[in-house]
Amino acid sequence: MNEHDSERMAGILEAQGFIPAASADDAEMVILNTCSIRDKAEQKFYSELGRLAHLKSRSGKEVTIAVAGCIAQQEGEKLLSRTPSVDMVIGPSDIARLSAMIEKNRNSGTPVVETDGDPEYHQRLVPASRSDGLKAWVSIMYGCDNFCTYCVVPYLRGRERSRPPRDIIAEARGLGEQGYREVTLLGQNVNSYGKGLEDDCTFPELLRMMQDVDGIERIRFVTSHPRDLSDALIGAIRDLAKVCESIHLPVQSGADRVLALMNRRYTSAEYLDTVRKLRNAVPDMAITTDIIVGFPGETADDFACTMQLLQEVEYDNIFAFKYSQRPHTKALGLPGHLAEEVKEERLAQVLELQKGISLRKNEQHIGSVQEVLVEGASKKGGMLTGRTRGNKAANFIGPAHLRGSFVDVRITTAGPNSLSGELCE
């Protein structure tokens, strides 16, 4: 989401005649697009801002420093007093105002802050500067209404708003015409797409429209909230040839008590039932998830339920995080915040468990033939790399001109993070 916001800001700048600098140190303008989902992301930003501010004051160079994204939204004007080198502060729903802000900053010579949130943002056509040429992100909705008690997103990205389907399809058609082959539809909770739209359109209906876009051969989407994963959506994934057999379905915890405290509005049994339905409909569905360890009050037994759930589901991959205290959120006020060491220990345990599961899941692919969209040279010398429909990296030997094409690869070896194989004739 955040990276795509950066593409959009770059799109606006390029339309104004800016060109990308080789590095931040050479630039006339630097935009730090920030994330505040966890404290670590925030700390990374402050150290980079400090570095740039130092560079600016030391060299006396005329460089404009802008802060965008969720920390911009969270801190607003406060960023200016904290770091006098900051010239612009722009919230995630104010991106379309970037040109006007630059103009205002140049004319006035004083800092400009825009964090009110543009009420029409979801209806604006914002250009995006994409460099990949094959795989593109397309936003379909902004914001989130779920208010999971640990999460800052609803406070910073605002209420859920869906982009009109015609704008999404037009953007996807344009990408298809430019030679893009894969689109990932983006939203905090794509399954509830369509709320408040003038013309009714549900997420499964949007997928059906995407299926008809020429040139785009693969459709993915993130993120799905387990509670909103409807039978209609499962049917669409099963029936639509371009929709890939891969889903990110964040569970967060395996303990019902913790899930309730998190306000996730499902139990582990309901979640497992959804997974069962998905796998019944689409047997080779790859499933990934997000896990938070050390949520306030998480007992050893609660944590054991998470470990148990990981073993039961056997995810293809997981993203696991230590619970991090976030401003505004309800979880801040819950009793039983855990010591850092406990969180670290639990994180290490889930990662260790998953490493074995990921390896086993990948080894199940050995001998199979996978359709791979070739992305180019792999980091390992002399090989090409691409992704399977299940979104696994697959490496193989082949000629460079295959970039951008779909090839069949027979899988011969597997590691926890990737597959390797041979190009089929």
Ligand code: 5AD
């Ligand atoms: N602490 C730790 N992880 C968090 N996430 C969201 N908020 C927090 C937090 N306060 C994780 C969730 C979510 C992913 C994007 O980030 O697992 O699914």
Ligand code: SF4
């Ligand atoms: Fe945050 Fe929950 Fe919304 Fe995801 S669904 S963005 S975790 S509030």
